[in-house]
Amino acid sequence: MRLSELIEKSGFTLKNNLYDKEVEGVFAGDLLSWVMGHSLPGQAWISIQVHLNVVAVALLREFSCLIIAQDAIIPSEMIDKANEEQLTILASHLPVFETAKKLVELGF
Amino acid sequence: MRETYQVQKEDFANAGKVSSHIKTTLKQLGVEPALLRRIAIAVYEAEINMVIHSDGGAITMEIDEGSIRFTFADQGPGIADIEAAMQPGYSTANEAAREFGFGAGMGLPNIQRNSDSFDIQSSPAGTILNLSYEVNP
Numbered sequence: 001m002r003l004s005e006l007i008e009k010s011g012f013t014l015k016n017n018l019y020d021k022e023v024e025g026v027f028a029g030d031l032l033s034w035v036m037g038h039s040l041p042g043q044a045w046i047s048i049q050v051h052l053n054v055v056a057v058a059l060l061r062e063f064s065c066l067i068i069a070q071d072a073i074i075p076s077e078m079i080d081k082a083n084e085e086q087l088t089i090l091a092s093h094l095p096v097f098e099t100a101k102k103l104v105e106l107g108f
Numbered sequence: 109m110r111e112t113y114q115v116q117k118e119d120f121a122n123a124g125k126v127s128s129h130i131k132t133t134l135k136q137l138g139v140e141p142a143l144l145r146r147i148a149i150a151v152y153e154a155e156i157n158m159v160i161h162s163d164g165g166a167i168t169m170e171i172d173e174g175s176i177r178f179t180f181a182d183q184g185p186g187i188a189d190i191e192a193a194m195q196p197g198y199s200t201a202n203e204a205a206r207e208f209g210f211g212a213g214m215g216l217p218n219i220q221r222n223s224d225s226f227d228i229q230s231s232p233a234g235t236i237l238n239l240s241y242e243v244n245p
Contacts, residue, residue: 030209031209031211032156032209032210032212033153033212033214033218034212034214036149036153037149037212037214037221041145049208049209051121051208052121052122053120053123053156053208053209053210056123056124056125056127057152060124060127060131060149061145061148061149062145
């Protein structure tokens with residue numbers, strides 16, 4: 001599913017520029033090394049971590065987007081960095097589990 | 109080609125910058141995607157380890173026709189128990205690091221898994237980690 005379609009169907013909020021990549025699955029986690037070691041390129045990453053290192057991990061792991069759950073506050077430098085690196089950030093009001101459930105409903 | 113980058117102690121905000129730069133450089137040099145991903149994970153983890161655990165140090169990348177090699181050399185204080193540190197889930201990261209999502213205890217295992225050759229030597233004077241990758245010409 002394209003990211004643009006995911007946004008439309010999920011109701012998640014687009015927090016920066018849209019870089020419309022193919023979303024090839026979903027990974028949820030907050031421990032960065034754990035995420036690095038177990039996720040796959042192309043996945044959407046659900047996390048509540050909000051700092052620049054999250055953007056670095058998302059880029060190195062080649063995630064299709066970052067989904068920040070439960071309204072965790074995203075600092076402006078994170079938005080700026082994500083735009084610079086062409087990484088889309090979405091925000092979900094829902095907790096991590098319900099955010100993941102929403103994506104399951106969409107067919108992931 | 110040989111490049112060296114400095115890494116500062118506990119500079120969490122900039123952690124990952126050197127890895128990103130290295131990945132961009134290698135991508136421009138035409139390193140194939142699967143190898144690039146392995147290198148990116150290993151270099152990122154090693155850079156983060158240096159930020160979290162060391163008093164600072166340097167990362168050197170050397171590229172020639174057959175290989176890409178990295179040396180991570182820090183100024184101490186060394187890894188007390190390397191065998192334990194190699195076990196997935198073992199971590200000595202402090203509270204500040206854990207708040208940033210570090211400290212999963214997956215760093216060294218991830219590095220070893222994502223390198224062709226892995227060698228680590230540590231003493232209180234510093235830790236030296238050598239990684240290398242074979243490149244098909």
